[in-house]
Amino acid sequence: MTTITVTVNGKPYTRDVEPRTLLVHFLRENLNLTGTHIGCDTSQCGACVVHLNGVSVKSCTTLAVQCDGAEVTTIEGLADGAILHPLQEGFWEKHGLQCGYCTPGMIMAAADLLKNNPNPSDDEIRHGLEGNLCRCTGYENIVRAVRYAAEKMNTVNAD
Amino acid sequence: MIPSAFEYFAPASVAEAISLLEQYGDEAKILAGGHSLLPAMKLRLASPGVLIDINKIAELRGVVINGSINIGAMTTWHTIEHHDGLKSACGVLPEVVAQIGDIQVRNRGTLGGALAHADPAADAPAAILALDAQIRTHGPGGERTIAAGDFFTDMLTTSLEPNELITAIIVNKLGAGEGAAYAKFPHPASRYAIVGVAAYVKMNGDKVSACRVAVTGAGPMPTRQGDTEQAMLNSDGSAEAIAKAAEEAGANMDVLGDIHASEDYRRAMVKVYARRALTTAVARARR
Numbered sequence: 479m480t481t482i483t484v485t486v487n488g489k490p491y492t493r494d495v496e497p498r499t500l501l502v503h504f505l506r507e508n509l510n511l512t513g514t515h516i517g518c519d520t521s522q523c524g525a526c527v528v529h530l531n532g533v534s535v536k537s538c539t540t541l542a543v544q545c546d547g548a549e550v551t552t553i554e555g556l557a558d559g560a561i562l563h564p565l566q567e568g569f570w571e572k573h574g575l576q577c578g579y580c581t582p583g584m585i586m587a588a589a590d591l592l593k594n595n596p597n598p599s600d601d602e603i604r605h606g607l608e609g610n611l612c613r614c615t616g617y618e619n620i621v622r623a624v625r626y627a628a629e630k631m632n633t634v635n636a637d
Numbered sequence: 638m639i640p641s642a643f644e645y646f647a648p649a650s651v652a653e654a655i656s657l658l659e660q661y662g663d664e665a666k667i668l669a670g671g672h673s674l675l676p677a678m679k680l681r682l683a684s685p686g687v688l689i690d691i692n693k694i695a696e697l698r699g700v701v702i703n704g705s706i707n708i709g710a711m712t713t714w715h716t717i718e719h720h721d722g723l724k725s726a727c728g729v730l731p732e733v734v735a736q737i738g739d740i741q742v743r744n745r746g747t748l749g750g751a752l753a754h755a756d757p758a759a760d761a762p763a764a765i766l767a768l769d770a771q772i773r774t775h776g777p778g779g780e781r782t783i784a785a786g787d788f789f790t791d792m793l794t795t796s797l798e799p800n801e802l803i804t805a806i807i808v809n810k811l812g813a814g815e816g817a818a819y820a821k822f823p824h825p826a827s828r829y830a831i832v833g834v835a836a837y838v839k840m841n842g843d844k845v846s847a848c849r850v851a852v853t854g855a856g857p858m859p860t861r862q863g864d865t866e867q868a869m870l871n872s873d874g875s876a877e878a879i880a881k882a883a884e885e886a887g888a889n890m891d892v893l894g895d896i897h898a899s900e901d902y903r904r905a906m907v908k909v910y911a912r913r914a915l916t917t918a919v920a921r922a923r924r
Contacts, residue, residue, distance in 0.1 A: 609741045
């Protein structure tokens with residue numbers, strides 16, 4: 479066992495883990511943060527995307543021990559209390575989900591995309607979400623949801 | 638899926654990593670970006686007893702451009718893709734890298750890791766061959782430099798010694814009269830190359846004075862295309878010359894078929910993508 483301290487959604491957690499523990503299992507099973515999903519488990523579907531030191535990563539392909547001393551943000555850490563993050567609101571308003579399984583990863587990947595490109599074209603949104611698979615929506619409403627969030631975030635920033 | 642158990646080390650220097658490699662020998666694997674190794678470990682295709690994580694070795698990260706381009710082995714795809722200096726000094730590299738996997742893969746994956754892994758369908762090895770890069774390594778005996786052409790020896794196999802670490806990749810800047818390009822037929826789900834061709838062309842006046850072409854995805858390892866290169870040399874680089882040279886692509890290499898594409902289909906695509914890569918490379922060399 480290795481002792482690690484990881485700050486998740488602003489709160490530090492110190493836990494003993496086996497080196498082979500994947501970050502997604504650490505979040506879900508050690509910290510009970512089950513918003514991060516396991517989809518394909520082969521680094522392709524993006525359901526497990528979280529932010530590691532501000533950068534989106536697939537938590538099924540990252541070891542928890544690699545996150546010792548790091549900051550992790552999960553879907554649970556995105557809202558500001560009861561106020562939804564613009565991306566969460568966008569997925570709600572634009573019906574960006576059906577079953578919702580891919581949604582946490584979709585939103586975390588989109589948050590990284592908007593951080594680097596605050597005003598993406600539809601093509602750039604699609605390219606930016608290349609690592610996230612959705613089997614329900616056909617992606618149309620997901621693109622609309624991200625566009626909604628981008629517009630809202632730009633309006634807020636302009637105020 | 639969970640990997641089998643291993644001991645974990647995160648050395649802070651190259652010297653420390655080498656001494657761990659010496660201590661644990663065949664039991665140990667180097668963990669770079671982890672986007673090939675960890676999936677393989679989850680599937681139990683790899684079960685190293687010791688993992689040496691080199692992510693904390695700061696000296697292995699970053700791009701330095703002066704006379705030539707020095708890319709630290711642990712430089713991520715993301716850094717290469719968005720590096721303004723690289724875009725102007727050797728634009729084909731960011732272009733190739735932008736086609737790897739997806740954003741999350743590019744945030745973690747590294748150039749050195751990909752070369753050491755030597756996946757037969759990876760993009761970067763083709764570019765590294767076409768650009769005639771040098772691969773700098775560090776081992777117990779000190780440093781050495783391996784030419785890209787001597788680096789890949791078989792499927793998932795390189796001339797890297799078991800206790801050696803890649804520290805940097807050295808690439809020449811592309812100057813006037815030089816052009817390079819990459820043309821890729823990606824697998825729609827994994828984004829690995831079903832066929833990928835990287836081409837480098839140097840024009841001296843109206844004649845092609847140097848040419849290197851490398852194919853990935855089609856065979857067991859990334860492979861230079863000597864016949865295509867010879868056919869291009871001293872030609873005028875016209876569409877006809879390119880078409881003729883591209884017909885030679887794939888002739889002298891093993892080509893593999895699988896459920897995604899048969900051997901015949903891959904052979905046909907090698908020629909098509911060689912023509913596309915050469916066409917763009919020549920156009921760029923003429924600019």
